Amino acid sequence: xxxxxxxxxxxxxxxxxxxPKGELVNHMVKIATEDTYDPNLSIGAAIRWLFRKRxxxxxxxxxxxxxxxxxxxxxxxxxxxVSGKDPDPKQMKKLDDIxxxxxx
Numbered sequence: 001x002x003x004x005x006x007x008x009x010x011x012x013x014x015x016x017x018x019x020p021k022g023e024l025v026n027h028m029v030k031i032a033t034e035d036t037y038d039p040n041l042s043i044g045a046a047i048r049w050l051f052r053k054r055x056x057x058x059x060x061x062x063x064x065x066x067x068x069x070x071x072x073x074x075x076x077x078x079x080x081x082v083s084g085k086d087p088d089p090k091q092m093k094k095l096d097d098i099x100x101x102x103x104x
Contacts, residue, residue, distance in 0.1 A: 005036025
């Protein structure tokens with residue numbers, strides 16, 4: 001699907017964030033596609049979405065997931081990582097490099 005706004009939320013993410021009976025029912029962030037072009041709303045929605053991915057990764061791992069694992073869940077890499085496969089070493093290295101630069 002297409003991604004929208006500063007944080008590039010997908011149509012699937014926007015739908016889940018706006019569904020009162022959806023997976024974010026306890027953390028409702030009502031956002032429409034046109035809202036993704038407002039940086040405040042886009043960043044807030046993306047943070048909520050990433051927290052949801054961390055929760056899903058934690059359930060899959062049966063322990064508290066790291067933020068790296070949350071991103072892997074978001075990118076659909078976590079199942080491969082759990083099974084010992086290297087899902088996309090180039091992309092995960094890119095993530096690790098960005099994270100290291102941000103820590104400085």
